[in-house]
Amino acid sequence: MAEDRFLLKDATLFDAIGLRRVDIRLEKGVVSEMGVGLLPGVGEEMINCDGLLVAPSFIDLHTHLREPGGEEAETFLSGSIAAAAGGYCRVVAMPNTEPVPDSLGVIDEIRGRTLRLPIAIDLAASITKGRKGGEIVEITELTRRGVKVFTDDGNGVQSAMLMRRAFEASAASGAILAQHCEDESIMSGGAMNEGEIGERLGLKMISSLAETIMVARDVELCKAIGGRLHLQHISTSRAVALVSEAKGDGAFVTCEVTPHHLLLDESYVGSGKSLFKVNPPLRTIDDVDGLWRGVASGAVDVIGTDHAPHPRWKKDLPFESAAFGMVGIEESLSASFLGARRFMGRNPGYLPKLSVGTIDVEELRPPQISVEEFLWLLKLVELLSLGPRRLLRLPNDPIAEGMKADLVVIDPSVKRVISNESIWSKSKNSPYLGMELPLAIRHNIVNGRMIVRDRCVEVERYWR
Amino acid sequence: MTSDGRRLGLHTSTKLDFEDLVALVNRGLELSRGGSAKSFAGRNVILAFFENSTRTKVSFEVASTHLGMTAINFDITGSSLSKGESVKDTAETLASYDPSLFVVRSKESGLSQLFEDWTGIPTINAGDGEHEHPTQAILDITTLVERFGSLEALGGLRMAIVGDVLHSRVARSLTQLANLCGIEVSFLGPDNMMPKYIFPNVNRHSSFEVERYDVLYLLRIQRERLAHGETLEVNKYRSRFSLTKERAAHLRSEQVIMHPGPVFPGMEIDAPLIDATNSLIRRQTEISIFARMAIVEAVLEGSIGG
Numbered sequence A: 001m002a003e004d005r006f007l008l009k010d011a012t013l014f015d016a017i018g019l020r021r022v023d024i025r026l027e028k029g030v031v032s033e034m035g036v037g038l039l040p041g042v043g044e045e046m047i048n049c050d051g052l053l054v055a056p057s058f059i060d061l062h063t064h065l066r067e068p069g070g071e072e073a074e075t076f077l078s079g080s081i082a083a084a085a086g087g088y089c090r091v092v093a094m095p096n097t098e099p100v101p102d103s104l105g106v107i108d109e110i111r112g113r114t115l116r117l118p119i120a121i122d123l124a125a126s127i128t129k130g131r132k133g134g135e136i137v138e139i140t141e142l143t144r145r146g147v148k149v150f151t152d153d154g155n156g157v158q159s160a161m162l163m164r165r166a167f168e169a170s171a172a173s174g175a176i177l178a179q180h181c182e183d184e185s186i187m188s189g190g191a192m193n194e195g196e197i198g199e200r201l202g203l204k205m206i207s208s209l210a211e212t213i214m215v216a217r218d219v220e221l222c223k224a225i226g227g228r229l230h231l232q233h234i235s236t237s238r239a240v241a242l243v244s245e246a247k248g249d250g251a252f253v254t255c256e257v258t259p260h261h262l263l264l265d266e267s268y269v270g271s272g273k274s275l276f277k278v279n280p281p282l283r284t285i286d287d288v289d290g291l292w293r294g295v296a297s298g299a300v301d302v303i304g305t306d307h308a309p310h311p312r313w314k315k316d317l318p319f320e321s322a323a324f325g326m327v328g329i330e331e332s333l334s335a336s337f338l339g340a341r342r343f344m345g346r347n348p349g350y351l352p353k354l355s356v357g358t359i360d361v362e363e364l365r366p367p368q369i370s371v372e373e374f375l376w377l378l379k380l381v382e383l384l385s386l387g388p389r390r391l392l393r394l395p396n397d398p399i400a401e402g403m404k405a406d407l408v409v410i411d412p413s414v415k416r417v418i419s420n421e422s423i424w425s426k427s428k429n430s431p432y433l434g435m436e437l438p439l440a441i442r443h444n445i446v447n448g449r450m451i452v453r454d455r456c457v458e459v460e461r462y463w464r
Numbered sequence B: 001m002t003s004d005g006r007r008l009g010l011h012t013s014t015k016l017d018f019e020d021l022v023a024l025v026n027r028g029l030e031l032s033r034g035g036s037a038k039s040f041a042g043r044n045v046i047l048a049f050f051e052n053s054t055r056t057k058v059s060f061e062v063a064s065t066h067l068g069m070t071a072i073n074f075d076i077t078g079s080s081l082s083k084g085e086s087v088k089d090t091a092e093t094l095a096s097y098d099p100s101l102f103v104v105r106s107k108e109s110g111l112s113q114l115f116e117d118w119t120g121i122p123t124i125n126a127g128d129g130e131h132e133h134p135t136q137a138i139l140d141i142t143t144l145v146e147r148f149g150s151l152e153a154l155g156g157l158r159m160a161i162v163g164d165v166l167h168s169r170v171a172r173s174l175t176q177l178a179n180l181c182g183i184e185v186s187f188l189g190p191d192n193m194m195p196k197y198i199f200p201n202v203n204r205h206s207s208f209e210v211e212r213y214d215v216l217y218l219l220r221i222q223r224e225r226l227a228h229g230e231t232l233e234v235n236k237y238r239s240r241f242s243l244t245k246e247r248a249a250h251l252r253s254e255q256v257i258m259h260p261g262p263v264f265p266g267m268e269i270d271a272p273l274i275d276a277t278n279s280l281i282r283r284q285t286e287i288s289i290f291a292r293m294a295i296v297e298a299v300l301e302g303s304i305g306g
Ligand SMILES: [Zn+2]
Pocket: A153, A154, A155, A180, A232, A233, A279, A280
């Protein structure tokens, strides 16, 4: 298939270098020229990016694609279409599948199914065989064969001794140990956050200690042994504090937060709607603010979606019987940005610290949003786009001539109401159904191909 | 209430205000004294019980029959709910029989509300998980008003709710309504049976001095409801919180004993006390019919809801 040729005109580009106004020419999928005042060549499509924000396409460290074994909810194809619509060019697929990718044989077999998709898929391997928590996988060997992330997600590794072994292997191999932080002995079958709302609804509850105990344990193990620890879907202010402290001590600890924990708090569960059932549970508004302070300070490294598709029959149930999890990879930027706006409303004047220079923010700001909102938007792009690349040690940031183009074009002027029809994912268990969310992914160019054009995934063109 | 402003069923006592309660109690008492019932002849009520409760079901059955309705029993107990696929389908199938009302009881919190959300048909919560049991609380208040003469007379009464308050849907609903009436509620029971977050202003008493209360409301001790890791020593419980013959020896004549049933004689209360002159336990069962008639009338006429 012929590669597309584009000229992105008047883009406001944000990457590891910082913020700047630039035209970007793409030829044969590669950035061929960057500069100001470029003229379109013959046969080149000009994309007007005036007022739009361009960044390296997003990368998700935490996606449940359900294949193999859970194709009723999502497949590699349907999930990567949803991810593309959300602005992603690559996701790390969680290993709670059937079979579990815990050996080279299984991983090679599953990898065979991930070629020729809209976006790139990295398979995470499990930390323990079959995710059963009993025996550790061959971390060093699998790392040599290209596995970067190891996790038992869906569950945390309960045994400190096993985690000790895993950290030893991580220290030797550079493998990232991604932990679903939940001590099951204190979680005790709960369904929502422990507190007044959960007790009033008569639901079994999950203490925030289930998270913080495991965070504290793994931070200690990481400090003592070395290796790389990545804490998944942190949901409590206390966990953010533990991460900040660990970073201050120089430990190789990173963490992610989800868009839904940045936007929604436990009061949403008051409706009794199972769409708001997720693990870790939606927490208190103080926890939400704690996560935002962690985002602002740099304690939080990435936004991971924990996109968790479920068929309707697993969600059309009373709260306690319903499955944990929500889809959301399509709305991660929008939901997070709405969360930022609400946080700004509660904490006027509180601004994020960006890791790159922001001298031109005032001048380059899209007209529809304020300077403060723009700073938060850039911070979110940092966590969706730049943070994951740093963590996975991937190139393509900053955007430069000669690189394969993975570029997302964000439209700050749009608002959308989320509906079943607007969701590309095979499953519709979105907490945002009926909500109006700001911003949209206008275009997404992945590996040089424009697979999202004017907010529409070009499924017919490439994959049907 | 629905998003379009219609009032539908009754799911939680938190949505009732004092005026709702006055109307329900007065109407229930009027019916109990032989007042004529409204007729909803030709209309159906489906009693969808996902958890066994003969007494509550019979009470609703009789109440709706007195109102001229046809009560259709639909029992699905045990495992069918946990399998799950069919709960919404079940609700939709039952709705296709065009009932005017659902009465739903379930082991899980929130099912009556879901029934109503799924079908748009008014639904009365006959007990959902550890959440609420509002019709029980209404009949309890009705029974108290009959005994003490008026709703106003309940103001200032001291009520002990004794037992596993944390896991009791009855206690939650009753406390809510008792607060509306100005009754001063105290919770009594072991620490691990006390709510940690809700009703922060309700007294917690760790010893059962019966003379301190006007109303002794005993809860059934549901050992199976206790979460993993919590143990209950029967003898220890009995010595601290049961209404034993010894404890009841000096009851004043105006003090009353209540229990939502079914009673577990010899556990939370000694058997002979069930029929003592102080006891309203039998009367609660009798009144339940009239209180539920009043509730069904009100829901069908759209005059309460929440
Ligand atoms: Zn997880």
